[in-house]
Amino acid sequence: xxxxxxxxxxxxxxxxxxxxxxxxxxxxxxxxxxxxxxxxxxxxxxxxxxxxxxxxxxxxxxxxxxxxxxxxxxxxxxxxxxxxxxxxxxxxxxxxxxxxxxxxxxxxxxxxxxxxxxxxxxxxxxxxxxxxxxxxxxxxxxxxxxxxxxxxxxxxxxxxxxxxxxxxxxxxxxxxxxxxxxxxxxxxxxxxxxxxxxxxxxxxxxxxxxxxxxxxxxxxxxxxxxxxxxxxxxxxxxxxxxxxxxxxxxxxxxxxxxxxxxxxxxxxxxxxxxxxxxxxxxxxxxxxxxxxxxxxxxxxxxxxxxxxxxxxxxxxxxxxxxxxxxxxxxxxxxxxxxxxxxxxxxxxxxxxxxx
Numbered sequence: 001x002x003x004x005x006x007x008x009x010x011x012x013x014x015x016x017x018x019x020x021x022x023x024x025x026x027x028x029x030x031x032x033x034x035x036x037x038x039x040x041x042x043x044x045x046x047x048x049x050x051x052x053x054x055x056x057x058x059x060x061x062x063x064x065x066x067x068x069x070x071x072x073x074x075x076x077x078x079x080x081x082x083x084x085x086x087x088x089x090x091x092x093x094x095x096x097x098x099x100x101x102x103x104x105x106x107x108x109x110x111x112x113x114x115x116x117x118x119x120x121x122x123x124x125x126x127x128x129x130x131x132x133x134x135x136x137x138x139x140x141x142x143x144x145x146x147x148x149x150x151x152x153x154x155x156x157x158x159x160x161x162x163x164x165x166x167x168x169x170x171x172x173x174x175x176x177x178x179x180x181x182x183x184x185x186x187x188x189x190x191x192x193x194x195x196x197x198x199x200x201x202x203x204x205x206x207x208x209x210x211x212x213x214x215x216x217x218x219x220x221x222x223x224x225x226x227x228x229x230x231x232x233x234x235x236x237x238x239x240x241x242x243x244x245x246x247x248x249x250x251x252x253x254x255x256x257x258x259x260x261x262x263x264x265x266x267x268x269x270x271x272x273x274x275x276x277x278x279x280x281x282x283x284x285x286x287x288x289x290x291x292x293x294x295x296x297x298x299x300x301x302x303x304x305x306x307x308x309x310x311x312x313x314x315x316x317x318x319x320x321x322x323x324x325x326x327x328x329x330x331x332x333x334x335x336x337x338x339x340x341x342x343x344x345x346x347x348x349x350x351x352x353x354x355x
Contacts, residue, residue, distance in 0.1 A: 012317045015226050019233025020240060030234045034304050042299060045231065049186055049296040050193075051224035055217035056292070057194035058210070059131065062149045071143045074278040077268045078147055081286035082125045083158060086261050090122030091115075091166045093253035102249045110307030112172050117298050117311025118253060119166045123159055124297075125151045126288035130281065133288065136327045137280030144281045151285070155293075156187055163297070175301055182300040186293050225316070228295060232313055235304040250314040255322060262287035262326045266337075276337050280330045288323055291316045 023030055036043045069075075094115040103111060126148075134144040160183045164176060201210045233240070240246065265286035269279035294312040302308040 007320075009317060009320045011222075011226055012229060012313075015229040016233050016240070016317075019230040020237035022230065023234035023237035026234075030231070033231060034235065042304070045228060045296065045299055046185060048224040048228045048231075049292060050190060052221050052228070052292040053186060053190045053296075054194050054197075055214060055221040057152070057190055058198050058214060058217070060149050060152055060194070061145060061198070062153070062195060070146070071140070071274065071278050073272040074143055074269055074274045074282045075147060075150065077265055077272060077274070078282045078285050079150070079154075080268070081261050081265045081282075082151060083154065083162070085264065086125070086257070086286065087119065087123045087162050087166060089260060090253065090257045091119050091170065093257055094118040095170070097253045098250070102252075105243075105249060106246060107243065107307070112170065113302055113307030114250060114311045115170050116167055116172050116302065117294075117306070117308030118250070119170070120163055120297050120301070120308065121254070121289050121291065121294040121312050121315045122257060123162045123166070124290035124293045125155065126285060126290055130285050130288060133284040133323055133327055134281035136324075137284065137330045138277060139281035139284075140275070140277040143278050144285070147281070147285055152187075152191065155290070156183070156191065159183055159187065159293075159297075178301050179297070182297045185300075186296045225292065229313060229316065232295070232299075232304060232309055235309075240310075246310070247314055247317070250311050251318050254315055254318055258287045258318075258322050258326065262329075266330065266333075270337055276330075276334050279337060280327075283330055284323065284326060287326055288319065289315055291319060 033044050034042070098106065098114045098118070099111060106114065130144060130148055131141075133139075134141065160176075160179050164179060197213075198210060201213060205212075262283040266279055266283040269282050274282070291312060294315060295309065298306065298308040298312045
């Protein structure tokens with residue numbers, strides 16, 4: 001992991017402090033940024049989101065979809081968790097904790113918005129960050145790549161309907177036009193740009209050229225994420241200072257959901273007989289989120305000041321420590337997993353393990 005990735009939680013915490021402070025010192029600047037919109041799309045944030053998303057999508061080779069059938073059991077488990085369990089379990093947890101148990105401790109006018117943000121967060125499966133988690137568990141890289149490519153393909157058509165369905169079930173008004181626009185802006189267009197650029201680089205300079213560009217864009221992507229967080233907390237500052245426990249309360253359903261879905265994916269792979277090198281990344285893919293997309297969609301749908309935007313940012317805050325804890329569990333339980341009759345891990349060339 002790079003320095004930025006390893007200490008992402010620290011950078012997010014610093015962005016909270018910086019955003020709240022700057023929001024008080026420079027309210028005019030934040031008002032100008034918030035008003036720079038066209039069709040409810042905030043232009044500065046759209047640029048930042050593209051800088052976040054495109055470098056991650058450059059890592060995805062959609063040609064890997066040809067190898068999906070190689071680990072069809074693991075693929076099936078992960079798809080089941082990502083699309084049949086994860087969004088719905090998060091909606092249930094959000095209704096239970098935010099809508100019921102924690103209701104009296106949260107701002108009454110933001111309850112529905114918090115629930116919406118948690119739903120949006122869970123409806124976007126993780127993409128490129130999974131390569132880091134997979135590598136830490138010595139995961140099968142071809143499985144990880146094909147699973148991520150398949151998830152991105154499904155997300156193009158499934159993200160908006162699932163979010164719309166669950167928001168509707170939560171009695172939250174669904175701005176369908178803005179939701180569809182968000183999918184186009186933050187999924188379809190970045191995927192097309194990334195794939196055209198990827199093919200061009202591979203054709204002209206091979207993998208080395210792609211690697212050099214990714215090395216330069218990696219810090220840019222994370223800097224764009226941190227800048228977006230500063231803007232969000234600049235708008236959310238007063239609400240957080242008034243009720244600092246909000247962030248901790250919103251983290252509860254996120255943490256439960258991560259361990260629930262990763263544990264279920266891990267167990268189902270064991271039952272299916274998949275090797276540990278498939279079960280590890282499957283559990284991690286089933287637990288983590290494409291938080292860049294979630295943040296962008298929440299801002300587009302509900303605005304900077306919304307509880308939905310804050311809820312997705314809490315997902316960013318807990319991402320690294322909670323996923324590292326899942327990595328630790330997966331690695332420590334390898335002996336137990338393999339005693340369950342799973343097939344032995346495929347013999348891989350050491351170089352092929354680098355995701």
